[in-house]
Amino acid sequence: MGKDKPIVKDIDRSMYDFVKKEDDAYRTEEGLTPEIVLEISKEKNDPEWMRDFRLHSLEEYNRLKVPDWGPSIDGLDMDNIVTYVRPNAKRMVKDWNDVPEDIKDTFERLGIPQAERKSLAGVGAQYDSELVYHNVKDEAAEQGVVYTDIESALRGPYADMIRSHFMKLVPPTDHKFAALHGAVWSGGSFVYVPKGVHLDFPLQSYFRLNAKGAGQFEHTLIIVDEGAYLHFIEGCSAPKYNVANLHAGCVELYVGKNATLRYSTIENWSKNMYNLNTKRAVVDEGGKIEWISGSFGSHVSYLYPMSILKGRGARAEFTGVTFAGHGQNLDTGCKMVHSAPDTSSYVSTRSISKDGGISTFRSSVVINKQAKNSKSSVSCQSLMLDDISRSDTIPAMDIRTADADVGHEAKIGRISDDAVFYLMSRGLSEEDARALIVSGFADNVGKELPLEYAVEMNNLIRLEMKGANG
Amino acid sequence: MSETEQIRLNRLPAITWYWLNMNETAVPYSGTDGEAAAEVKIPSGVSESREKIEAKEEYRDLAEQPTGAGKHFSQLFEENGIRTRIFTTAAGAKPGAALKIRIPFESGRKTLNSFAFDLGRDSELTVIMDFTSDPEASGEAGVRTLFRLGENAVLKLVQITRTGSGFTLVNDIGGHESDSARTEVVQLNLDGGKVCQGYQIDLAGYKSSLKTDIAYRLKDSEHLDMNYFANHTGKKSECEINVTGVLRDTSSKILRATIDLKKGAKGAVGNEKEDVLLMDEGVRNQTIPLILCTEEDVEGNHGATIGRLDESLMFYLESRGLDREEIYEMMAAARIAAAAALIPDEETRSEVEQYIGAGSEE
Numbered sequence: 012m013g014k015d016k017p018i019v020k021d022i023d024r025s026m027y028d029f030v031k032k033e034d035d036a037y038r039t040e041e042g043l044t045p046e047i048v049l050e051i052s053k054e055k056n057d058p059e060w061m062r063d064f065r066l067h068s069l070e071e072y073n074r075l076k077v078p079d080w081g082p083s084i085d086g087l088d089m090d091n092i093v094t095y096v097r098p099n100a101k102r103m104v105k106d107w108n109d110v111p112e113d114i115k116d117t118f119e120r121l122g123i124p125q126a127e128r129k130s131l132a133g134v135g136a137q138y139d140s141e142l143v144y145h146n147v148k149d150e151a152a153e154q155g156v157v158y159t160d161i162e163s164a165l166r167g168p169y170a171d172m173i174r175s176h177f178m179k180l181v182p183p184t185d186h187k188f189a190a191l192h193g194a195v196w197s198g199g200s201f202v203y204v205p206k207g208v209h210l211d212f213p214l215q216s217y218f219r220l221n222a223k224g225a226g227q228f229e230h231t232l233i234i235v236d237e238g239a240y241l242h243f244i245e246g247c248s249a250p251k252y253n254v255a256n257l258h259a260g261c262v263e264l265y266v267g268k269n270a271t272l273r274y275s276t277i278e279n280w281s282k283n284m285y286n287l288n289t290k291r292a293v294v295d296e297g298g299k300i301e302w303i304s305g306s307f308g309s310h311v312s313y314l315y316p317m318s319i320l321k322g323r324g325a326r327a328e329f330t331g332v333t334f335a336g337h338g339q340n341l342d343t344g345c346k347m348v349h350s351a352p353d354t355s356s357y358v359s360t361r362s363i364s365k366d367g368g369i370s371t372f373r374s375s376v377v378i379n380k381q382a383k384n385s386k387s388s389v390s391c392q393s394l395m396l397d398d399i400s401r402s403d404t405i406p407a408m409d410i411r412t413a414d415a416d417v418g419h420e421a422k423i424g425r426i427s428d429d430a431v432f433y434l435m436s437r438g439l440s441e442e443d444a445r446a447l448i449v450s451g452f453a454d455n456v457g458k459e460l461p462l463e464y465a466v467e468m469n470n471l472i473r474l475e476m477k478g479a480n481g
Numbered sequence: 482m483s484e485t486e487q488i489r490l491n492r493l494p495a496i497t498w499y500w501l502n503m504n505e506t507a508v509p510y511s512g513t514d515g516e517a518a519a520e521v522k523i524p525s526g527v528s529e530s531r532e533k534i535e536a537k538e539e540y541r542d543l544a545e546q547p548t549g550a551g552k553h554f555s556q557l558f559e560e561n562g563i564r565t566r567i568f569t570t571a572a573g574a575k576p577g578a579a580l581k582i583r584i585p586f587e588s589g590r591k592t593l594n595s596f597a598f599d600l601g602r603d604s605e606l607t608v609i610m611d612f613t614s615d616p617e618a619s620g621e622a623g624v625r626t627l628f629r630l631g632e633n634a635v636l637k638l639v640q641i642t643r644t645g646s647g648f649t650l651v652n653d654i655g656g657h658e659s660d661s662a663r664t665e666v667v668q669l670n671l672d673g674g675k676v677c678q679g680y681q682i683d684l685a686g687y688k689s690s691l692k693t694d695i696a697y698r699l700k701d702s703e704h705l706d707m708n709y710f711a712n713h714t715g716k717k718s719e720c721e722i723n724v725t726g727v728l729r730d731t732s733s734k735i736l737r738a739t740i741d742l743k744k745g746a747k748g749a750v751g752n753e754k755e756d757v758l759l760m761d762e763g764v765r766n767q768t769i770p771l772i773l774c775t776e777e778d779v780e781g782n783h784g785a786t787i788g789r790l791d792e793s794l795m796f797y798l799e800s801r802g803l804d805r806e807e808i809y810e811m812m813a814a815a816r817i818a819a820a821a822a823l824i825p826d827e828e829t830r831s832e833v834e835q836y837i838g839a840g841s842e843e
Contacts (some may be wrong), residue, residue, distance in 0.1 A: 063717045375501055398777040405497050410766040413759035416788035423781040424772045
């Protein structure tokens with residue numbers, strides 16, 4: 012067998028890496044001060060409690076330390092980040108024709124309206140700091156499904172619901188960037204799926220950050236009531252600039268009794284992005300949260316969706332793939348907290364490191380004293396495609412009851428010569444064999460996505476793997 | 482009376498979230514009243530010297546050898562002028578008997594002991610270290626064990642801990658292996674109020690290897706804090722870390738086990754495996770197995786099973802007339818016995834087996 016290895020190219024981001032003129036209507040100064048926070052609050056027409064909440068969050072931000080256990084974020088200087096950019100568009104429209112041409116073109120190039128027509132029950136599109144389009148299909152609306160921007164919800168009939176849930180799962184005291192989010196959040200979606208409603212088609216939010224040196228701080232709040240079902244898809248991208256951009260969104264998910272929520276993310280931020288996102292779900296009795304996560308973009312990523320299993324028999328699954336290429340340091344994983352009897356969690360992840368990329372799988376499984384008869388299984392596999400990259404696994408388990416079963420397995424290695432040999436003996440070239448193996452390695456996520464998204468994700472990986480020679 | 486400070490120990494090579502409280506541990510330190518008396522049996526073919534290794538150029542690498550506990554602990558030996566007892570084998574020497582070190586710690590004392598094993602090329606040495614005290618003894622003890630292995634040298638290191646319920650013991654190891662050298666570590670934790678132990682072993686040589694078997698049984702409020710770090714820099718270096726144990730009553734343990742496959746360690750393989758049996762409701766188990774990798778041509782694996790006995794196995798044994806308590810005792814003894822069987826010294830092995838048997842009759 013030849014010793015030459017195929018060259019695995021970077022993911023082609025040209026589809027996402029196009030810049031539109033920054034024709035924003037309003038933006039704050041760079042930096043983070045009480046004045047800027049108050050300015051955002053005024054711009055958003057916040058209720059009083061939210062204004063106070065923002066100021067309190069800013070205090071927490073100033074108090075909390077930058078984490079020292081993950082990738083360096085020295086290149087991120089908050090003094091250079093613009094925390095609020097309102098695009099030159101109406102606040103939010105339900106008719107695609109009312110979206111300004113420039114922004115409409117952006118989302119059309121990303122395939123968002125086409126996806127809405129074909130396979131979605133509703134779409135939200137955020138451009139910089141504001142949602143510019145939000146629509147939910149009649150069939151979903153008739154079942155009582157609420158899918159709107161969170162700021163409208165803050166002032167409408169759901170105001171109390173928002174207030175009682177907003178940043179209750181992820182309090183600003185949680186960590187420095189949760190506090191930052193609390194201070195300057197803007198945009199994002201609110202979803203409510205009523206009791207017993209099974210939404211057959213997914214809802215999707217797409218986040219596009221166009222402004223250079225800006226931050227995006229959208230807040231997603233989803234409540235899936237008893238016995239209901241929802242699949243929510245989140246996508247994001249940005250053009251690449253030579254200065255740091257920041258994404259510090261926050262996702263809070265409430266899964267009711269016997270309800271199921273599938274939350275899928277294909278993250279494809281540009282390689283100048285600091286992705287410091289926080290996602291958390293709490294699951295009631297018999298409920299289930301399913302995280303599907305593909306991390307391909309960003310310069311630096313800190314991303315660990317957390318599942319709190321608080322009701323008897325609650326379940327959580329996390330299926331993820333992370334692809335770290337040149338200039339990327341992606342620290343991803345998940346956290347599982349079992350706080351009720353008969354709960355279960357299942358984690359399956361794949362990491363690929365190439366061309367100097369750094370991929371770290373970081374996880375925790377905590378089984379509390381009251382979570383008797385709970386089970387957890389964690390499997391993480393990492394693939395090193397060259398010797399200039401890095402791949403680490405840092406899984407933690409903390410078991411506080413004897414009445415639990417926990418299994419863990421981790422594996423780091425390279426492409427197996429035996430597997431390549433086997434495929435070559437079946438007629439594949441070495442190049443094809445290696446490309447097929449790498450592609451299959453990441454298939455744990457692809458097979459969990461709707462077909463259209465799986466195809467897109469597989470194209471991202473497979474075509475570039477296939478573009479090998481050697 | 483000296484002021485008590487906290488010595489931070491057993492820090493992970495790559496830390497994680499602070500809220501888990503797993504990155505490191507700390508033990509109180511309020512000074513030392515010298516070395517504990519050690520009973521040492523030295524076989525022929527082994528020479529002994531006592532040195533302040535920090536001050537001697539020929540031992541500089543030993544003095545600077547990183548260990549599992551870390552630099553804060555190592556500094557205590559230099560600060561307190563503790564001499565290291567260095568046992569040396571000449572090239573090709575293979576003593577027929579084991580070197581035995583027994584330290585019966587006295588209650589109420591705060592001691593520090595330092596040992597080093599300097600094995601010449603092609604030599605082999607078995608070392609048995611037995612840390613004991615009265616069952617109710619209290620006190621603080623630190624033991625540092627350093628080694629450097631010449632080409633093709635083999636060190637078999639057995640450490641048995643059975644200290645008192647009020648005793649805090651830090652048992653620290655650091656070692657360096659040359660080409661084709663091999664270390665086999667067996668650690669048995671049979672009793673001990675609070676024990677912190679671990680190693681950093683640098684697998685620097687081509688085809689250097691490390692095999693570690695650790696077995697523990699914890700009861701009452703005993704706590705075992707472990708930090709093992711296999712540092713692969715040598716090509717085709719290999720390590721295997723096996724940890725098994727049982728937790729009873731309100732005991733607790735944390736295992737940090739790291740395989741670091743560094744750039745250049747082509748063909749290196751690291752495997753770690755853990756099996757923990759949780760027997761009573763008040764126990765707490767923490768595990769954090771790291772695999773760090775900056776080399777492509779390597780393989781690293783980790784597997785862990787933590788929890789109760791398999792229900793079908795339980796049913797089978799119950800159907801044979803055993804009650805649950807007997808089954809658990811049997812399983813606990815079996816785990817220790819399996820590791821004890823690896824002790825390459827007949828006298829020590831039977832003593833341990835007897836000790837385990839005596840324990841289960843109580």
